[in-house]
Amino acid sequence: MKYLSCGIAIAAIAGGVHAAEMGAVDEPIKLAINEWTGQHVSTHVAGEMLKKAGYNVEYVTAGYMNMYQAMSDGEIHGAMEIWSSNVSDDYAKQVEAGGVTEIGDLGLDAKEGIAYPAHVAEICPGLPAWEALKDCAGQFATAETLPMGRLVDYPADWGTPGADRMTGFDLPFKAVPAGSEGALITELRAATEKKSPLLITFWQPHWAMSAYDVQFVDLPVGEPACFEDPAWGPNPNAVNDCDFAPTRIFKATWSGFDEKWPAAAEILANFTLNVADQQPLMGKIDVEGQSVEEAVAAWMGANEDKWKPVVDAATN
Incomplete structure (x- = not known):
C-alpha cells in the first residue's frame, strides 16, 4: 500500500476546457464509504470538492466487495478507491454489463x-x-x-x-x-x-x-x-520469487453519472490524490483521533492550490 509528487493532481485542465453543465444539483450524489481509513479520506476529499462546486453529497456505507450491483442500479453513484489487487469479480461483470464506468486512476502509488x-x-x-x-x-x-x-x-x-x-x-x-x-x-x-x-x-x-x-x-x-513459471526468476524451482503484482487504484461511477451531473463527472474524473497527502491524513484520524471530516476540512483549507483548479475548470 510510493511517495510522490504533490497532492491532488490537476489532470486534463489544459487549453480548450470549458465549464460543464451542473445537471441535477437538487439530487444528492451518493459516494461509497468502504472499510478502511484511506478510502474514507479519498472519498471525503472528492465529496468536499463536489460540495465546493455546489453539489449535495451523501456518504453511504457500502461493502467493498459487493457494492457494484448497487452502483449499477444507481443506488450508489461513485467509488473513489478501488484496488486492482483486491476487487471482486462482480466489478468486471458490472462494467461489462454497462452499469458501472471506470473513470481513471486515483493516483495513489500503491x-x-x-x-x-x-x-x-x-x-x-x-x-x-x-x-x-x-x-x-x-x-x-x-x-x-x-x-x-x-x-x-x-x-x-x-x-x-x-x-x-x-x-x-x-x-x-x-x-x-x-x-x-x-x-x-x-x-x-x-x-x-x-x-x-x-x-x-x-x-x-x-x-x-x-x-x-x-x-x-x-x-x-x-x-x-x-x-506461473518456476523457471522465471532467481529460484528455478518455485513460483512467487518476485515482488507482489503491481497494483492500480482507480475510480468508478454509475454509468449514468456523467449525463446526470456533467460538471461533477469532470471533477471526479480529474480528481487524484497521492500518498504524500493521504498518509498523513490517515495518521491524523487513526493515531491522533481526529474525525475524517475534521482532518479533511483542515487539509482542504490548507491546500486550495491542489483541488480548487479542478473544481474551477469544471464549473467556471
Missing part, C-alpha cells in the same frame, strides 16, 4: 511487499537487497520459529503472500500470521521502540509507513510469468 522498520538495516547489513535476508535470518528468530527467522505475515484471512515469498525465494524464514491489522501495527511500534529486528508483510498507503519509517525489501518486479 505497493505491497516484504518490509521492515528502517533501523533493521543496521541489524541486517545489505538490506534492502533481498539476498541479505539469507545471511541474517537468525537475527529475526523467535522461540516459535527457531532456527528460522520470523516473518509477520498478513492475518490468515487475507491470504499468505508473505509465506509465498519466503518459499519462492527459498529464504529461511517462517511466516507467522498476524491476528489483525492492529497486531501488525503493534509489531511495528514495538520493534521501533526497542530497535529490535522485524520483517513484516505490509502495504502503502498506510499511516504507519511514515510513522515508523517502514522500508520495502527490493524484490524482482512481479511479472505474470513469476506466478
